[in-house]
Amino acid sequence: MKRRLAALLCTVALFASACGGTASPQGQAGGAGDTLIIGGPLEPRTLNPAVQSGMVTALPGAQLFASPIRYGKDFTPLPYLAKSWEFSADQLSLTLHLVSGATFHDGTPITSADVAFSLETVKKYHSFGTAMFGSVSSVETPDKETAVIKLSKPTPALLLSMSPALLPIIPKHVYGDGQDLAKHPRNVKDVVGSGPFKLKEFTAGNRIVLERNDSFFLQDRAKLKQLIVKFYPNSAATTTALEAGEIGMEISYDPVDAARLAKNSKLTVATSGYEAAGALNWLELNTKNQYLKDLKVRQAVAHAVDVDFIVNQLHSGIPEVAPGPIHPGSPFFSKDLVSYNHDTAKAAALLDEAGFPAKAGGTRFSLRIDYNPGNDVTGKNVAEAIASQLGKVGIKVEVRNAPDFATWSERVSKYDFDLTVDTVYNWGDPTIGVSRTYVCDNIKPGVVWVNMAQYCNPAVDQLFASAAQEMDVEKRKQLYRDVQRQITTDLPVVYIETQPIVNIYSKAYTGMPDGIWGAMAPLLEATGTQAG
Template identity: 50%
Template sequence: MTKHFKSMLVTTAVSTLLAFGAVAEEPVRGGTLIHAMTQTPRHLNPAVQSGIATGAPGTQLFAAPLRYDEDWTPQPYLAESWEWSEDGTQMTLKLVQGATFHDGEPITSEDVAFSVEVVKENHPFKTMFAPVTSVDTPDEHTAVLNLSQPHPALLLAMSSQLLPIIPKHIYGDGEDVKTHPRNSENVVGSGPFKLVEFKPDQHVIVERYDDFFMDGRPYLDKIVYRIIKDASSRAIGLENGELHMSTFENTVRNLKRMSENENLTVTPEGYAAVGPLNWLAFNVGSDGPLADKRVRQAIAYAIDKNFILNAIMLGLSEDAKTGIHPGSPLYNPDVNGYDLDVDKANALLDEAGYERGADGTRFSLTIDHGNPTTKPQAEFTKAALSKVGIDVTVNSYVDFPTWAQKISNHNFDMTWDTVFNWGDPVIGVHRTYSSDNIKPGVIWSNTQQYSNPKIDALMEEAGREIDPEKRRAMYNEFQEILAEDLPVYWTNTVPYHTVYSNEVGNPPLGIWASGSPYDLVYLKQ
């Protein structure tokens, strides 16, 4: 290990410790962290699977080129340095020396090139690496990403679970990477922990990789991810000490109760890059009333957002006025947030030509929800819209696939949804509003069937602008137009919280929550 790299490791350690929260004592080596998971991963390879279930253990099994601190600043990880070309169309990564996969094979630039290609071809977030045309590997520790245009989201796309470095000598064997048997068994990773056992619906167990390239890390001996789908069971386990930590908790009554437990910390920190939002989506491509933006605006004015924030979310959620998460540096808080105004709602509906009938009803709509946590919003929306003459029928679905099939095929009027930003608008925001992304059968694409050439042009321009101030101005305009068109009525951040025992040191409080590497997490006893 070079002296330069050792120095960088020290700097990275300090920066990353800050990102995980201040450390009041010297980290302790050893111990087994018992960590709850809310659902079973489909498998453990984040290169071909998005989502928090795969991302949590996947980020421990596979390292990325970069990691981020809590201030959205990239830090070295498998790449000890990186450099843009002057025109922004090349990114050169210098990899650490001495890093190995869990089978002892060296991690080289060929693995980086292979991983980029796999993610580009197979990951659902196609925009992450769409501008990458090729990856040159002039030597074992240098990877040069060639771009068709500047790509401001590239650094974020090379962090956390978004670009796991997977071994070419394992996954380059000709088998389909999406269904590769090594995604779930005998996983050969590049991260701080290696796989011990994966039993779907029971647990994922990982243990320290002793030859991890960062000396002395990870601190923990093992992490046992217990898959506990019932929120009340997780809360009981945290309260009685059976569990050390759980992330992405959003059952507000449980959170309120656990926050009163002196042995637990309950915090919303750590989810800024995940960017979780709740919103009411409109099928603007339908032939009915929702094709008129005045109707969509009226619906927004008729819904009391403060009731959602304070009565339904119990004050544990934050107001969200746009499709960009309030934790993002690109969020525009100055757009119209559609505060409750029933008179304005009625006036807009009259103006749109939907007068009340003899029974006081203007027209009827359906509202769907596929997530149990959004059922209260759906029921409240029904009650709120009845006051302005809109008759609403609520459709509930017993499972996610049923809901997703209906919504993704545009067979709906309105639906409450939970959607993630994934760090940068290019990665997780554009997909909702791009006219090119109206794809029947694909959930969390532009299921609203919204199309505005100006929005398409702004996304195209902002997606290649590397000047931060110019880019922020573009996204400000982007959010202003969307707030007027209102294909989606954004209401609040999802109240995701991390709950952890006082025994846990350095919990993951950066920007990626449990999608952060846990090499710095430790148990105090």
């Protein structure tokens, strides 16, 4: 997908920065190292990534909280709060050696006890904490700068799980007060973090203002003095603000718009970043629905959905077709899947076999389709297209709008949905971001981006469990091949396309996030101030 997008940008753009390299700052009204405003259509419910997954929380969360390890442009782990680490010979113990002198924003020293507390918090509260840290049996703290993580089994995804968006180090003296961490008031106000920026303001419906932490433990600290995340009602409004110079950067999920903006001589459209995200746009099915609990009905839905139309007509052929639960760019992706070509006649026959013949007027039954709001191109437009396509086989579908992310997430996390269009991330390793959608024990009412389809197959659980501890790469690939084949057989999700994530920003900035986590990593090198 990145290669396809890069090729497109180089074709439509006649300036060098779209095809490689970073432009020099221009028109820096306030001087280097001043302010960056990032526009986004979604407002986070919490600023604490320990209790919430997703870009909306991870963007500010990675600035407010440091993690043991961080990543740059590839999958090589880099020191962060942990200056070094080593595994035991049997792979059942990981020792972290913390930097000296690191403090939380209130001046309290960061210790190994905070690392242990943070890991246990993520394990308990995060939507895929069990997938990441379920093998952690204990965290020993022999001294304040040493944390020894004991494992019940080898865990090949452990280091990646310690990225900023996945294992923020939160203060035990603040969050360990006995309150429910998922609803803790310090998740949204008076946040005491460990990262390169401090929370100055969080105004609901408006913006988040972060200011540089001048006591940050890294010698160079962050270059920006202030980082602002401003909320807009939708992606179109965000793009308008970027073109008008009201914001310096947007994170775009709209490949067609990204290609258009590449023609703007004042903007850089990045062609790298977010490789670890592995985002997929898909249609999730509530398998407890009275109709969708029947496999033949789910198969009929898959055959009725015209993925080719969505990818090539709605989205100009820029995304790739996503044939299964693992992103095609992952080393664990397999082509050996059960596929469902667009075939309305076959879909109708399956519905007949399932006992749902067409009634007078051609309707068999009715469903509702929701979508994650914020980007009409990959959300609302896809939902409307699917509703029309299902209507052709006798399934009457109502497109149900949500005024905001909170409304949508409340509905789907409590299973008040039939179908929903959503973008879900692989998070670098299938153990981290794929298994959470399908394993039986991750059906958690009220939690978004877990097993919302309420799908359960013990054979799939066992395959995921085996792959999670298999250190041999080729054996892991085989296990994940079997996972993908079984899930595409059972069909709790109809897979549509890869989801491009692109940073688009004013050329007044340099050092913008282009690593494997994109802006879900600390913005330490970003600098500049847009003109106007």
